[in-house]
Amino acid sequence: MKKKLATIFLALMLLPNAALASILGSTLVSLKYYNVSDGTVLFESQYMSDQNGVGLQSEYYAEYTPNSDTVPYVATGESIYGKRTASQAAAYMMENGMRPMLGINASFFSTKTGVPMGHVISDGKIMSKDSSTLQSIGFAADGTAFIAPLAIDVNLHTESGDVGVANVNKYNVLSLPGISYYNTDFGDQTRNDVESLSVTAEIIEGDLAIGKTQKAVVTGKFVYQGGLALAPGQIILSINTDGVYEYHYNILNSLEVGDEIELTTSATGDERWANVVNGLGSEGETLIENGVVSTSLPKGAAPRTAVGITAEGKVIFYVIDGRQSGHSYGVQLKTLAARLSELGCVDAINLDGGGSTTIMGVYPGSDELSVLNSPSDGNLRPVTNFIFLKNNNERTGVLKDIYVTPQQDKYLTGTSVELTAEGIDTAYYSMEPGDVTYSVDGESSIEGNLLTLRGSGTVKVTASSGEIQTTSEHYVYDTPDRIEVYGNGEKVSSINLNNDMWLELTASAYVAYSKLIADPSSFSYTLEGNIGAIDENNYFHAYADRTTDGAIIVTAGTKSVRIPVTVTNNDYLFTDVSEHWAREMIREMALKGVVSGYETQNGSEFLPDNSITRAEFAVMMAKYLNLDTNAYSGVDSIFDDELPDWAAPSICAMYELGYVSGKQTDNGIFYAPYDKITRAEAVAIIGRAANYLKDEAELDFSDKSEIQSWAYTYIARLSAAGVVSGYSDNSFGPGRNVTRAEAVTMLYKLSAIN
Numbered sequence: 001m002k003k004k005l006a007t008i009f010l011a012l013m014l015l016p017n018a019a020l021a022s023i024l025g026s027t028l029v030s031l032k033y034y035n036v037s038d039g040t041v042l043f044e045s046q047y048m049s050d051q052n053g054v055g056l057q058s059e060y061y062a063e064y065t066p067n068s069d070t071v072p073y074v075a076t077g078e079s080i081y082g083k084r085t086a087s088q089a090a091a092y093m094m095e096n097g098m099r100p101m102l103g104i105n106a107s108f109f110s111t112k113t114g115v116p117m118g119h120v121i122s123d124g125k126i127m128s129k130d131s132s133t134l135q136s137i138g139f140a141a142d143g144t145a146f147i148a149p150l151a152i153d154v155n156l157h158t159e160s161g162d163v164g165v166a167n168v169n170k171y172n173v174l175s176l177p178g179i180s181y182y183n184t185d186f187g188d189q190t191r192n193d194v195e196s197l198s199v200t201a202e203i204i205e206g207d208l209a210i211g212k213t214q215k216a217v218v219t220g221k222f223v224y225q226g227g228l229a230l231a232p233g234q235i236i237l238s239i240n241t242d243g244v245y246e247y248h249y250n251i252l253n254s255l256e257v258g259d260e261i262e263l264t265t266s267a268t269g270d271e272r273w274a275n276v277v278n279g280l281g282s283e284g285e286t287l288i289e290n291g292v293v294s295t296s297l298p299k300g301a302a303p304r305t306a307v308g309i310t311a312e313g314k315v316i317f318y319v320i321d322g323r324q325s326g327h328s329y330g331v332q333l334k335t336l337a338a339r340l341s342e343l344g345c346v347d348a349i350n351l352d353g354g355g356s357t358t359i360m361g362v363y364p365g366s367d368e369l370s371v372l373n374s375p376s377d378g379n380l381r382p383v384t385n386f387i388f389l390k391n392n393n394e395r396t397g398v399l400k401d402i403y404v405t406p407q408q409d410k411y412l413t414g415t416s417v418e419l420t421a422e423g424i425d426t427a428y429y430s431m432e433p434g435d436v437t438y439s440v441d442g443e444s445s446i447e448g449n450l451l452t453l454r455g456s457g458t459v460k461v462t463a464s465s466g467e468i469q470t471t472s473e474h475y476v477y478d479t480p481d482r483i484e485v486y487g488n489g490e491k492v493s494s495i496n497l498n499n500d501m502w503l504e505l506t507a508s509a510y511v512a513y514s515k516l517i518a519d520p521s522s523f524s525y526t527l528e529g530n531i532g533a534i535d536e537n538n539y540f541h542a543y544a545d546r547t548t549d550g551a552i553i554v555t556a557g558t559k560s561v562r563i564p565v566t567v568t569n570n571d572y573l574f575t576d577v578s579e580h581w582a583r584e585m586i587r588e589m590a591l592k593g594v595v596s597g598y599e600t601q602n603g604s605e606f607l608p609d610n611s612i613t614r615a616e617f618a619v620m621m622a623k624y625l626n627l628d629t630n631a632y633s634g635v636d637s638i639f640d641d642e643l644p645d646w647a648a649p650s651i652c653a654m655y656e657l658g659y660v661s662g663k664q665t666d667n668g669i670f671y672a673p674y675d676k677i678t679r680a681e682a683v684a685i686i687g688r689a690a691n692y693l694k695d696e697a698e699l700d701f702s703d704k705s706e707i708q709s710w711a712y713t714y715i716a717r718l719s720a721a722g723v724v725s726g727y728s729d730n731s732f733g734p735g736r737n738v739t740r741a742e743a744v745t746m747l748y749k750l751s752a753i754n
Contacts, residue, residue: 002575004253005097011163014295022398023338023339023342023661024047024049024057024059024320024331024335024339025047025048025049025054025057025398026047026048026050027047027512027513028045028046028047029045029046029047029048029289029478029512029513030044030045030046030232030410030514031043031044031046031287031408032044032045032046032408033408034363034364034402035364036062036101036361036364036428037069037070037071037101037102037389037428038069038070038391038393039064039065039066039067039069039143040062040063040064040065040070040101040389041063042058042060042061042062042372043060043061043063043359044059044060044061044372045058045059045060046058046059046328046513048512048513049329055325055326055329056288056326056327056328056329056513057320057328057329057331058320058321058327058328058373058374059318059319059320059321059328059339060319060320060321060373061302061316061317061318061319061343061461061747062102062316062359062361062370062389062505062629063131063214063314063315063316063343064104064143064314064315064316064317064389065314066142066143066144066145066254066313066314066315067142067143067144067286068141068142068392069391069392069393070101070143070389070390070391070392071139071141071142071143071278071389071390071392072123072139072143072145072278072315072387072388072389072390073093073098073122073123073278073387073389073390074106074120074123074127074278074280074385074386074387074388075089075090075092075093075103075120075122075385075386075387075388076089076116076120076122076127076384076385077089077092077116077385079184079185079186079187079188079261080114080115080116080120080127080128080169080185080186080187080384080700081114081115081169081171081186081187081191082113082114082187083109083114083382083384084114084382084383085358085380085381085382085383086103086105086358086369086371086380086383086386087360087369087628088379088382089103089386089388090103090360090369090388093388093390094714097546098390099390099391100360100362100369100388100389100390100391101362101388101389101390101391101428102317102359102360102361102362102384102388102389102645103306103360103361103369103387103388103389104305104317104318104319104351105351105352105356105357105358105360105383105385105386105388105389106280106282106305106351106357106385106387107120107280107282107283107351107352107383107385107388108282108283108284108351108352108382108384109352109384109385109386109528110171113171113191113386114382114383114384115128115169115170115171116128116280116384116385117130117283118130118132118134118136118280118281118282118283119134119136119150119152119280119281120279120280120281120385121138121210121276121277121278121279121280122278123277123278124205124207124209124277124278125185125208126152126154126168126208126209126210126265127168127169127185128168128169128170128185128186129152129154129167129168129169129170129616130166130167130170130176130302131151131166131167131178132151132281133149133150133151133268133269133688134149134151134281134282134283135147135148135149135150135281135282135286135289135349136148136149136150136276136279136280136281136282136349137279137280137282137309137349137350137387138150138272138273138276138279139276139277139278139279139293139560140272140275140277140415141275141277142274143396144313145309145313145315146270146272146309146347147205147289147297147307147308147309147347147348148269148270148272148273149268149269149270150267150268150269150270150279150281150431150652151235151267151268151269152168152210152265152266152267152369153262153265153266153267153268154168154181154208154263154265154471155263155264155265156179156237156251156252156261156262157261157262157263157264158251158254158255158259158261159254159259160250160251160254160255160493161251162174162251162298162322163178163179163248163252164178164179164193164236164609165178165180165181165263165499166178166180167179167180167181167746168180168181168182169181169182169183169185169186169209171191172190172192172193172194172238172240173194174191174194174240174242176194176240177244177245177578178239178245178248179238179239179245179248179252180237180238180239181208181235181236181237182230182233182234182235182236182237182238182264183208183230183232183234183235183236184231184232186230187230187535188229188230189227189228189229189230190227190228190230190236190238191227192224192225192226192238193225193226193242194240194242195223195224195240196223196224196226196238196239196240196241197221197222197223197239197241197249197252197253198221198222198223198228198236198237198238199218199220199221199236199237199252199255199468200218200219200220200221200222200234200235200236201216201217201218201219201234201235201236201237202217202219202233202234202395203215203216203235204216204217204260205338205498207712208265208274208589210264210265210266210267210273210274210276210549211265211266211267212264212265212273212643213262213263213264213265214235214262214263214265215260215261215262215263215720216235216260216261216263217258217259217261218256218257218258218259218260218261219234219257220257221253221255221256221257221615222366222535223241225374226413231513235449237252238252239252239333240457243310246325249587250332252672253539256458264411278387279383280347282349282351282388282642284306284348284349284350284351284352284353285297285298285333285349285350285416286348286349286350287306287333287336287337287340287345287348287349287350288306288337288340288341288345288348289312289347290309290346290347291346292606293337293338293341294333294334294337295334295718297332297334297337298333299332300332300333300463301322301331301332301335302322302323302327302330302331302353302358302464303319303320303321303322303323303328303329303330303353303354303355303357303375303376304318304319304320304322304330304331304333304336304350304352304353305318305319305350305352305353305356305357305358305359306318306336306340306348306350306351307348307349307351307387308340308343308345308346308347308348308349308675309345309346309347309619310343310344310345310346311344311346312344314420316344316345316348317359317387317389318336318339318340318343319357319358319359319372319373320336320357320732321357321373321374321375321376322341322357322376323376324374324376327374327738328374330376333350336350344483346708351509352383352384353375354376355375355377356379356381356383357373357376358371358373358375358379358380358381358383358386359371359372359373362428362456363420364403364424364428365403365405365422365423365424365430367429367430368429373423385583386730388535391427391428393427393428393569394427394484395425395427395429395431395696396425396426396427396429397431397435398423398425398426399423399425399426399433399434399465399466399468400424400425400426400428400433400468401423401424401468401470402421402422402423402424402433402436402463402464402465402468402469402470403422403423403424403470404419404421404422404470404472405419405420405422406462406517407472407473407474408421408472408473408474408630409413409472409474409475409517409646410473410474410475410476410477410514410515410516410517411453411474411475411476411477411515411516411518412476412477412478412480412516412518412519412520412522412556412557413453413454413455413456413476413477413518413522413557414452414453414476414516414521414522415452415453415516415519415522416450416451416452416453416519416555417450417451417453417465417517418450418451419438419446419449419450419451419461420449421433421436421449421463421465422608423465423632427533433465433468434465434466435465436449436463436464437463437465438451438461438462438463438464438466438467439461439462440459440460440462441459441462442454442457442459442460442462443455444474444476451474453474453476454476455476455478455551456476456477456478456479457475457476458474458475458476458525459473459474459475459476460472460473460474461473461474462545464716477509477511477516477557478557479556479557480509480510480511480516480556480557480559481510481511481512481559482509482510482553482559482561483507483508483509483523483554483556483559483560483561483562484507484510484561484690485505485506485507485552485554485561486505486506486507486508487503487504487540488503488504489504489506492529493563494563494565494566495536495540495552495563495564495566496565496566496568497540497542497565497566497567497568498542498567498568498569498587498616499542499543499567499568499569500541500543501541501542502518502539502540502541502542503539503540503542504537504539504540505525505534505538505539505540505552505554505555506520506538507520507523507556509522509523509556509559516555520538522556523538523554523555524541524554524555524556525538525552525553525554525555525584526552526553527550527551527553528550528551528552528553528554528562529548529549529550529551529565530544530548530550531543531544531548531549531550531567534552538554539657540697541632542565542567543570544567544569545578545579546569546578547566547568547569547575547578548564548566548567548569549564549565549567550564550565550566550567551563551564551565552565558679563688568603571595572584572587572589573586573587573591573604573606573694574590574597574603574605574606575602575603575604575605576602576605576606576607576608577606577608580608580741581741581743582608582741582744582745584703585741585744585745585748585749586608586741586744588748589624589744589747589748590606592751593623594620594623594624594744594747595620595623595740595744606740606741607740608739608740608741609739609740609741610739610740611676611677611738611739611740612676612677612737612738612739612740612743613673613674613675613676613677613735614660614671614672614673614674614675614676614677614681615643615644615647615650615651615671615673615674616647616677616740617648617677617685617738617743618650618651618654618660618673618681618685619646619647619650620743620744620747621650621654621659621685621686621689621747622649622653622654623650624747625689626751627650627653627654627657628653629649629650629652629653630649631650631653632649632653634688638655638662638669639651639662639669639670639671639673640667640668640669640670641670641672641673643673644673645669648672650669655671657689658688659685659688659689660685674739676737676738677737677738678734678735678736678738679724679732679734679735679736679737679738679742680707680708680711680715680734680738681711681732681737681740682743682746683711683714683718683724684711684714686714686718686723686746686747686750687713687714687715687717687718688714689729690717690718690721690723690750690754693717693718693720693721694718695721696713696716696717696720697716697717697719697720698716699712699715699716699719699732700730701726701730701732702729702730702731703731703732703733703734704732706735707732707734708734711734715732715734718746718750721749721750721753722749722753723746723749723750723753724746724749
């Protein structure tokens with residue numbers, strides 16, 4: 001019988017129902033969980049909030065069961081002074097022979113110096129402390145943890161008397177009280193900006209640790225403003241020279257080179273502090289104390305980081321993102337406290353949040369840490385310190401489990417996914433899993449490592465390597481709740497395209513608020529109306545003889561969505577000429593800039609059958625002849641009627657060139673710009689401009705006798721050139737109004753022979 005290991009998915013069965021609680025929202029959008037090390041289960045979940053305007057809430061937390069194989073460690077990096085990202089702190093741990101498995105940001109800190117507020121204990125040593133009493137978390141060597149008030153007392157013993165040391169590795173400012181202690185944990189120098197009395201001493205024995213004694217011998221004494229170098233094996237005790245702490249100053253000043261001193265350290269309060277090897281005090285709020293959730297907490301939603309302890313002694317390392325629309329809103333402290341209570345915490349404290357909020361972890365099958373959350377700054381913020389879980393074990397090379405990716409995702413039926421298997425040894429290091437074979441239940445199938453999910457419900461995939469088996473779960477839906485459609489990557493609810501345009505169609509399927517993983521082939525596309533075609537790669541080619549309305553129907557399972565589509569035929573640039581007899585000529589003249597249209601509620605229209613005025617025709621001719629009309633301004637005084645501003649330059653230019661003339665009346669010479677131009681007038685103007693045409697046709701129009709003498713020669717010449725012709729009844733219609741389409745046609749034909 002094959003050996004069967006408990007898989008990471010079965011970890012959920014070991015958790016209280018609070019893992020699915022709804023303080024963040026009644027709808028659980030997604031949930032993933034992983035065993036990342038001994039006794040540590042990582043959860044990533046999203047909820048849709050019931051509160052108006054909040055939306056998604058994305059949380060990440062690790063539930064740690066204390067054990068000596070994986071233990072908490074407070075990481076500060078190379079020094080107390082300065083800031084570092086979670087990645088930099090993790091790299092420092094690895095450079096120093098430690099293997100971090102999961103970590104969260106921790107203390108509040110000075111943004112100027114990076115020095116933490118409150119107390120820090122790391123690897124048994126007091127790294128930093130002040131004179132405050134803070135609600136703090138402590139970890140013993142076996143990983144057991146507790147939260148309780150902590151004050152750290154450090155006392156200096158000299159021949160002249162005893163005195164308390166208020167601060168350990170704190171940045172010195174004028175207001176810093178009492179005596180301060182510095183060693184190389186602070187950095188390479190004291191960075192003192194205030195005049196201080198400083199005593200240097202070489203350590204004889206002992207560390208600065210709770211319940212321990214450190215002995216040293218004095219090597220120097222200075223009054224100095226500025227940083228003093230810190231060397232390994234050396235400490236510096238300093239006090240400001242402002243005279244506020246006179247007794248403390250005198251004790252420190254009584255020391256001479258060669259004097260021996262002792263520093264004793266104790267913790268006030270809970271006796272368990274004597275056994276703490278890692279811990280920190282938080283300037284943040286107490287969220288839960290002895291099972292009672294705090295009610296007097298500051299308001300304001302933000303990304304949050306917190307740590308709590310359950311009644312069973314498990315530790316919850318908690319992070320929730322915020323300030324990111326569509327990903328996570330963030331929570332108020334009262335909600336954070338309530339959520340940790342749901343997770344079973346009876347004690348909890350708030351850590352530094354906002355842009356500092358970070359969680360990193362090692363996914364099973366990897367030896368590298370990844371940033372698990374989405375920091376609100378858009379990248380990792382350098383902060384002061386972190387609480388990591390470190391793996392105390394060495395690589396064993398003995399296969400413990402197989403980690404298969406992807407997993408725990410939601411799929412639309414018909415989707416295929418390629419599986420990858422990574423091995424995990426008994427110390428949670430990555431290793432080759434050997435030859436892995438897969439099997440799948442239900443309607444789904446697997447060929448090699450290609451899994452095709454079908455049907456509806458939970459699909460279990462078993463991966464086997466020798467005696468090791470792991471079962472992963474996938475969730476399949478045959479019909480989504482809704483479908484979203486995208487055109488060229490942008491979400492669309494309707495589509496408007498010009499003729500002969502292409503649009504790449506994609507679709508997403510959702511169940512509640514969860515987006516399903518889906519192959520493009522899981523969606524079908526059909527068209528409603530004669531609006532184009534969709535090819536095998538789901539590219540929509542819009543084409544229609546005229547502006548046409550229709551729709552694209554996208555279907556998955558029994559769910560469909562209808563996207564209205566309008567295809568505008570812009571082959572002829574104007575919305576009203578696609579079927580007009582002059583459409584080609586209008587298009588060509590418009591592209592040359594000779595004519596333009598009118599913007600209407602139906603789009604850009606040409607109005608081809610409207611009669612053209614004398615002013616409009618003059619402008620059209622000036623554009624056709626490419627005249628610099630500005631060179632002819634000011635000659636409009638020849639006409640006794642007022643010319644429109646938009647046409648005056650063209651009319652004047654055409655007049656000076658001899659192409660147009662006015663109408664002589666008893667009241668003067670009038671151009672009559674708003675009168676409709678007749679065919680005879682239009683042909684005469686074109687003929688004068690096209691004086692290079694000399695051949696004349698023999699006119700045989702039925703109304704030949706009605707053609708005015710001043711127009712006859714020009715009609716004959718343009719007829720011979722094929723620029724003008726008569727109507728179907730063999731009439732020329734010299735007195736008929738010229739339409740916009742006819743005017744364009746004359747110029748189009750003239751351009752063809754010019």
